[in-house]
Amino acid sequence: MTLKLSLLKQQFFETPALLGSVSLFVALIPISLAPSLAKLCEQEISANAVGFHRSWIAAVVFALWNGLEALRRQQPDRQPIEQKPFTKQDVWLLLAMGSAATTSLLLWAWSLSQTSVANVALLSNLNPLFVAAAGYLLLGRRFDNRFVMGMVIALLGAIAFELHNIQFATDQILGDALAFLTAVFIATYLLLIEQLQTRFTTATIMLWRCGVTTMFLLPILPFIEERLFPYSWMGWFFIIFQALFCQVLGQGLLTYSLSRLSSGVVAVTLLLNPVLASIFAWFIFAEQVGLFDWATFAVVLAGIYLAQSSQSIVQVTNEGS
Incomplete structure (x- = not known):
């Protein structure tokens, strides 16, 4: 048993898994802070409008990033790198990834208007079940007992965290179903990024992700929202900050971790994510976080530790960058 644990630790520290884990935990900070920042913008524009502005601003950043990378590769002192052309499969996967991300965003915002925040937080975060099921059934992946145990413990902790606020009622069935579908599309998004990381850089994937969201929302937003732009400089500040901090840094590091x-x-x-989001709301809006919430936070951390220290941690192929 000791030898097995030693080999597991060696695998973790001698593979890119350590860098991926650090990137993922850093990404959780801006991702978890996003709901609080979005709440600050809700006095001026809706969550869908915020998502649109976050996407197009981030798309501009990643377009510049890709342009600088292309210029750097053309410098005479660098060894030329052969660029493979996009295949039809590549384009379809990139479009599917961007569409899954956009759909999850719209379903999440819609579900919030049809059911309670606690129900949305619980049901939309069931995506680990769908990721594991799709990996097992569709991709032929096998997960060790340590990972399965960690996933179950973390899920139970997350469920317990929202349990005392959950309200199931007949007039909330639509919202609950939308939140449940959100989890399906988030799982699809994560699985597609994992596949794309073997072929493209993080900046390219994020450019397509933000670009597809922008192009998808641009024609429909005027019909579903009354106000598209904030009316104060403070509103624009929070939108730009979200775009750079939550979308570029947070979602960019999340995408990188999947390589x-x-x-x-x-x-x-x-x-x-929902646990940290509640803690940030506690600091910013003085929302109540009790002893039970901290206990469930510890349970979620214990489950994540087991999953992170399992043999299932490493990407199946580490060809991406």
């Missing part, structure tokens, strides 16, 4: 870690482990680790 080093398996989608299953990333999905389980993301269960920290």
